[in-house]
Every structure is written in structure tokens, then in C-alpha cells.
Amino acid sequence: MKIIQITLRHLKMRMKFPFVTSFGAMQDKEFLVVEAMDQNGRIGWGESVAFDTPWYTEETVKTNWHMLEDFMIPAILHTKLHHPDEVGQHLAYIRKNNMAKSAIEGAVWDLFAKEKRVSLAKLLGGNKEKIEVGISIGLQQSMDELLQLIQSKLNEGYKRIKIKIKPGYDIQLIQEIRKHFPTIPLMADANSAYSLEDIHLIKELDQYNLMMIEQPLSVDDLIDHAKLQKEISTPICLDESIHTYTDARTAIKLNACKIINIKIGRVGGLSEAKKIHDLCMENGLAVWCGGMLEAGIGRAHNIALTALSNFTLPGDTAGSSHYWEQDIIQPEVIVENGYIAVPTAAGIGYEPNRKTMEQFTIREKIFT
Numbered sequence: 096m097k098i099i100q101i102t103l104r105h106l107k108m109r110m111k112f113p114f115v116t117s118f119g120a121m122q123d124k125e126f127l128v129v130e131a132m133d134q135n136g137r138i139g140w141g142e143s144v145a146f147d148t149p150w151y152t153e154e155t156v157k158t159n160w161h162m163l164e165d166f167m168i169p170a171i172l173h174t175k176l177h178h179p180d181e182v183g184q185h186l187a188y189i190r191k192n193n194m195a196k197s198a199i200e201g202a203v204w205d206l207f208a209k210e211k212r213v214s215l216a217k218l219l220g221g222n223k224e225k226i227e228v229g230i231s232i233g234l235q236q237s238m239d240e241l242l243q244l245i246q247s248k249l250n251e252g253y254k255r256i257k258i259k260i261k262p263g264y265d266i267q268l269i270q271e272i273r274k275h276f277p278t279i280p281l282m283a284d285a286n287s288a289y290s291l292e293d294i295h296l297i298k299e300l301d302q303y304n305l306m307m308i309e310q311p312l313s314v315d316d317l318i319d320h321a322k323l324q325k326e327i328s329t330p331i332c333l334d335e336s337i338h339t340y341t342d343a344r345t346a347i348k349l350n351a352c353k354i355i356n357i358k359i360g361r362v363g364g365l366s367e368a369k370k371i372h373d374l375c376m377e378n379g380l381a382v383w384c385g386g387m388l389e390a391g392i393g394r395a396h397n398i399a400l401t402a403l404s405n406f407t408l409p410g411d412t413a414g415s416s417h418y419w420e421q422d423i424i425q426p427e428v429i430v431e432n433g434y435i436a437v438p439t440a441a442g443i444g445y446e447p448n449r450k451t452m453e454q455f456t457i458r459e460k461i462f463t
């Protein structure tokens with residue numbers, strides 16, 4: 096397979112609600128879409144999940160554009176590819192920039208699946224017909240609003256609730272939620288807001304039967320997470336600390352976590368995501384698929400990955416209508432009773448809507 100044309104688009108879409116974390120609020124989601132065409136005119140799609148500011152990782156929409164335009168697209172365009180795994184090899188000389196790598200690799204995976212006439216989920220080795228989904232709720236203005244939102248998401252069928260915590264907004268919050276919802280599957284994401292000095296606080300959380308606590312400590316730490324995991328019974332889930340297969344291997348060796356949140360963009364693409372999935376399975380760790388407030392193309396990639404068998408915990412891939420008035424794919428991603436049906440059509444199984452995309456595009460460049 097050879098890619099003979101790539102179109103790079105920068106989109107900006109307003110979310111229905113501001114997503115608030117300890118780092119601030121985001122309401123306009125900017126992201127890149129990669130459209131790759133092969134010599135037969137087939138099209139594959141990828142989405143970059145980098146945000147417009149570097150708070151989650153060092154990458155941004157602009158750094159991704161630069162990496163793709165100046166280095167990655169030239170390395171892949173007109174290069175003979177026998178399998179999507181080879182994209183990573185061609186880009187290996189470029190350090191990090193995982194989200195940019197993932198965007199172009201994702202387009203090649205979609206294209207390759209279409210060429211083989213199989214769904215992306217099947218091509219990756221997934222066998223589920225439907226996947227279980229949970230929902231991630233950002234910081235809210237008041238306790239009442241948070242409780243109401245949890246109730247409405249439970250009513251919609253979501254299989255687990257994830258809330259954000261930070262120092263001063265943790266024990267009481269979870270205590271209150273547990274008062275109203277004593278047994279729901281509940282987890283807390285700290286986005287590395289704590290240090291080992293807060294160990295007494297984190298230990299207190301043990302009594303609330305959380306499914307896990309996500310990334311309590313520093314984004315570049317594994318050693319302290321291992322110390323913490325020894326002291327608490329709540330499973331630690333790592334997010335920001337895991338960028339590669341090697342990170343996952345080290346975390347497992349150190350017992351730094353019991354669960355890993357795999358985000359395709361954070362680990363540099365589907366090939367690496369699958370390797371981490373397999374490694375966790377061999378070592379008895381559960382995984383789930385995290386979200387990056389994706390539009391439809393990124394969401395479709397998450398669904399395909401989650402069809403792999405060791406994604407045994409509900410992911411953050413909520414339905415399109417949770418985020419968008421109108422998503423950029425047809426049909427939109429629909430959640431029914433907490434499940435998404437894994438598409439069986441070739442490739443990602445959703446068709447990007449060019450008209451809608453055009454409406455939100457603020458920059459476009461074609462590479463031949």
C-alpha cells in the first residue's frame with residue numbers, strides 16, 4: 096500500500112459543556128484530522144487528540160501540525176507500507192510527539208482495514224460485539240449539580256462514573272456521593288494532583304470502595320506510585336505516567352499500578368496500544384480505554400481498540416451526543432444501556448461527514 100495524498104485539517108468545535116479539571120476549563124475543542132488516500136482512491140481517517148494548550152502532555156494542536164507537516168507526512172507519503180505497524184518504524188527517528196504519530200498511524204490503520212475489507216476492531220484482533228462504557232464528569236459548580244449529573248448519566252445507562260478530585264475537593268466529595276449512591280461503580284481521577292505527603296488523605300479514600308484511583312501522583316513517576324500502591328487497597332490506575340510499552344513494563348515490574356488507562360494518542364498509536372494491552376493481559380492487569388474528548392473519528396478508533404478482550408473495564412468513550420450538538424461522523428456514536436455496538440463495516444465503520452467537517456475547519460493543507 097502507498098499513500099499518495101494526505102489532507103490535514105485543523106478543526107474547532109464547541110462542546111455542549113465546559114470540561115473542567117484542576118487545570119482549568121475547556122469548551123472549544125481544537126483538533127486535527129488526517130485524511131490519507133491510497134493509490135486506489137481509498138480513504139483512511141485519523142484524529143489527533145492533542146489539546147490547544149500543553150497541560151495534559153507537552154503536545155498541542157500546533158506542535159502536532161508542525162510535526163505532521165514537516166516530518167511525519169513527508170516520511171509516510173509515497174512510502175511502501177505492508178502493515179500499519181511499519182508507520183511507527185518510519186517515524187521512530189522522531190522523539191516522542193506521540194499524539195501526532197498516532198493521528199497519522201490511525202489513518203493508515205483505517206485504510207489498511209478498508210483494503211482488507213474488515214472492521215478495524217477485527218483487524219486489531221478484537222472479538223466483542225459491543226463494548227461497555229462509562230462516563231467522565233469534570234469538576235462541577237456545586238455538589239447538587241454533580242449529584243444530579245451523576246443521576247442523569249446513570250439513568251442513561253452508563254456503566255461507571257468517573258469524577259475528578261484534587262486536594263481539598265476529595266474526601267468530603269466522595270463521602271457525599273457515596274451517601275447518595277452507595278454501590279455504583281465509581282472511580283476518581285486526580286490528574287497527578289497529589290504527592291506522597293498526602294498519603295493519609297489517599298488512604299482515607301480506601302473506605303469508599305472506589306474501583307480505582309487514577310494517576311494520583313506525578314506524571315513522570317512510577318516509584319512513588321509503587322510505594323503508594325503498597326499502602327492502599329484501592330487499585331491505582333496509571334494514565335499520564337504511561338507513554339510506551341516500556342513504561343508499562345516498568346510499571347508492572349515495580350507494582351506501581353493494578354490497572355492501566357490506555358489512550359491511543361498518549362502511547363503513539365494503535366500498534367503500541369495493542370502491545371500494551373497484550374502485555375497487561377499476560378501479567379494479569381486490567382485495562383480500559385481513556386478518552387480525550389474526541390470527535391467522531393477518534394471516538395471510532397477508541398471503540399475498535401476496546402473490542403480487544405482485555406479491555407474488561409468500562410472506558411471513557413461516551414456517546415457523541417454527550418459532547419456535541421453535531422458530531423463529524425455518520426452515524427454518530429450511540430450508547431444504549433451503557434453499551435456501544437462495535438461496527439462491523441470495513442475500517443473504522445463510521446463515515447466522516449465532509450459538510451460538517453468543513454463547517455468547523457479553520458485551516459486545511461493538501462500534501463501530494
Ligand SMILES: O=C(O)CCC(=O)C1=CC=C[C@@H](O)[C@@H]1C(=O)O
Binds near residue numbers: 231284286412
Ligand atoms: O473523553 C472523555 O470524556 C474523558 C475526558 C477525561 O476524563 C480526560 C480527558 C483529558 C484529560 C483529563 O482531564 C481526563 C483524563 O485524564 O482522563
Ligand SMILES: [Mg+2]
Binds near residue numbers: 284309
Ligand atoms: Mg486521567
